Amino acid sequence: MNMLNNILAPVDFSAASHTALLQAARLASLSGAKLHVLHVVESDSVAVMAGLRDGNVDHHAQEVVEEARSVIPHWLEGCKLPGGYETNVVAGKPLHVILEQVDSLHADLLVAGFTGKHGFIWGAGSVSARLARKAPIPTLLVRAEQPQTFQRIVACVDFSDASREVIRQARQLAAQDGAHVDFLHVWREPWVVLPRGSIFADAEPPAIIFTEKERLAYMENLRHQLHELVREEAPGIMHAEVLREAMSHGAGILDHARESRADLVVIGGTGNTSLRHMLLGSTAEQILAHSTCSLLVIKTPGG
Template sequence: MNTSLQTILVAVDFSTGSRAALEQARRLALHHGASLHVLHVIDSHALASLAESRGEAFDSAAQYSTAGGRQALESWLAQSDLPAGCTITLVIGVPLHEILEHTKSLDADLLVAGIAGAGENSVGAGSVSSKLARKSAAHVLLVRADQSQPFQKIVACVDFSEHAQRVLALTREMALQDHASVDFLHVWADPGSMLPVMGPFGESGLSMVNATLAPRDELTTALQTHLHEFIQSSAEGLTHLEVLHEDRKTGRGIADHAREAGADLIIIGALGRTNLRYLLLGSTVERVLIQSACSMLVVKPAEV
């Protein structure tokens, strides 16, 4: 499976999270020989409010902000060793819309953005970051402000689906690039724990199907074998663990294991198609976005 990245877009806003995102985008572009594009969006709503408060025409404020913003952006970017051919774009508009439209127009393979990572906001992606992960057709790497260095511990989420093979392929690529260790994680729940305690007529839900359930040790052994076989080729040569984590809520289980393992990157697949304009994430990915305390790579399907 081809995991090479050709075009990378990184959205920046001068924050520490953006600095870390830029560094990760730069490293990936150099590793893959990909073109790197930097985008900064001046919020048109904020600019309109500022112009109104000053009694200034919007066009005049826009012209002044564009000139000053470009100078500030170039100065900020000068602190990073950007690859040759890197393009720099500054536009005025609604940040979410402009980032998504530029991702689409560039036909980018990967969109990179920073997320909060300090103080009270150390858990969960911000509103714009979450919407980018939800709506972008490209893979989305959300980077914590403290993660400008190579990743050291990756949690790869495995659900045995066809799309999980893309997760494994990108996990292998990232792990080899950064010499990172990997936890190949499958979150599961004992079928018995999902049954109602009482049936509709007062009968025991467990007693109704207890005879048909495989013993717990047989189930875990089968899952462990399936996980080993599923990830075997992707794990070859990597320092890795094969982990079964039991939790009735998959997203919570992923976030909890990542925290316990000291992971600095979660790689997870986004599944499903929709008749809406953009791809929607599954509830598991949404929960991980909310609860995760580390960077996250959301892998999109081959066709959306």
């Protein structure tokens, strides 16, 4: 990851957040960035506990904060954190506190567990998913079973403004980990209407029928665009340039990630779509909901 000065790693003492912390520590060591470890005591839970006892929310919040502060050093034992790291425990709403810390610390990268304390078979936990949507900086969501280094990366290229940064970040991770990258462009014939049940359910089938020759020419143009982008932005790494046809961009990405046994998907927080308000949104939301591997969401201005 390029130009990292501050990495924020929120932890909730779950297995996924422990693995995410190890990944954050590794990236901080490689980049020379300062690591900030944050635990948020959920204010809503404290309020419920206080209501069952004496109603003194502030008193119980301070008690839980102090308890968490005493637990963190033991939880961090054996984590091999870089020198100069800092820990902080704050009471509040996790999403709001984390985003405030991103701003106050001038964090360059947010690293969190893909799922939280309650866990899911697949898909991001609620706080993690909201961080991926709302954080203004690159956000890495790490699976509990994720090994320390990434071996197979899928970088999603849609030719939007974010694509170049997606390619650059994937290349840098691959270079430092010795990983293989599939630079993936999922495409759908531009004359194919969305299926019924979508917001365009009443759309009429197109009157123009494209020939096989025109279809092949369209694919060749996509292949050329992908090759030129990768050539410019990702020299010197093991990679493949992949075109995949699918009715849904999100489904195409998820299928390719599973089939290639990817351990990381890199995707832009905005994309090339006429339904711009739906992106993170449509494609990224689908990946957040169903991904079985770690996910790096790259943010660009307007993302």
